[in-house]
Amino acid sequence: MRMALSQAKKAWGQTNPNPMVGAVIVKDDQIIGKGYHKKAGEPHAEINAINSVLNRSNSKNKLSGFTMYVTLEPCSTYGKTSPCTEAIIKTGIKE
Numbered sequence: 001m002r003m004a005l006s007q008a009k010k011a012w013g014q015t016n017p018n019p020m021v022g023a024v025i026v027k028d029d030q031i032i033g034k035g036y037h038k039k040a041g042e043p044h045a046e047i048n049a050i051n052s053v054l055n056r057s058n059s060k061n062k063l064s065g066f067t068m069y070v071t072l073e074p075c076s077t078y079g080k081t082s083p084c085t086e087a088i089i090k091t092g093i094k095e
Contacts, residue, residue, distance in 0.1 A: 004069045007036040007045065014039050023049035023070045025063065025093070032066060046074050046084040050091055064092030 007022025015021075015037050023045040025033040033056075035048025043051070046068065053063060074084035 001069050001071070003031065003034065004045075004071045007034050008071050010036050011038055016040060019072055021045040021070065021072045023068055025049050025053055025066050025068050027063075027066045041080045044075065044081060044084050046070055047081070047087055050087060050093075062092045064094070066091075066093050067095040068093050 001024075004022040004024045007024065008020040009022070011020045018037060018040045020037065021044060022036045023034065024031055033049045033051075033053035035045050035050075035052050037043075037045045037048070049068065050063070053066075068088065074088060075081075076083045076085040
């Protein structure tokens with residue numbers, strides 16, 4: 001969670017009116033991916049973290065067995081971006 005908070009701080013003053021959010025993806029006690037919400041209207045922290053994993057692997061959107069730590073509850077509504085909860089579910093992350 002400390003790493004996720006550090007990720008969130010990278011966006012200091014950039015996300016208004018949204019909050020600063022960081023996310024870290026872990027598997028077998030190893031940090032596999034991380035991301036943060038960089039600017040309002042752009043992908044949220046969870047999506048950036050997922051993409052950081054998928055861009056480096058051939059996992060085909062399946063991250064079952066992985067754990068995601070997020071500094072704020074993932075969104076579940078449509079706005080300028082799609083719901084993060086749907087993207088997380090699609091990848092197979094359950095924890």
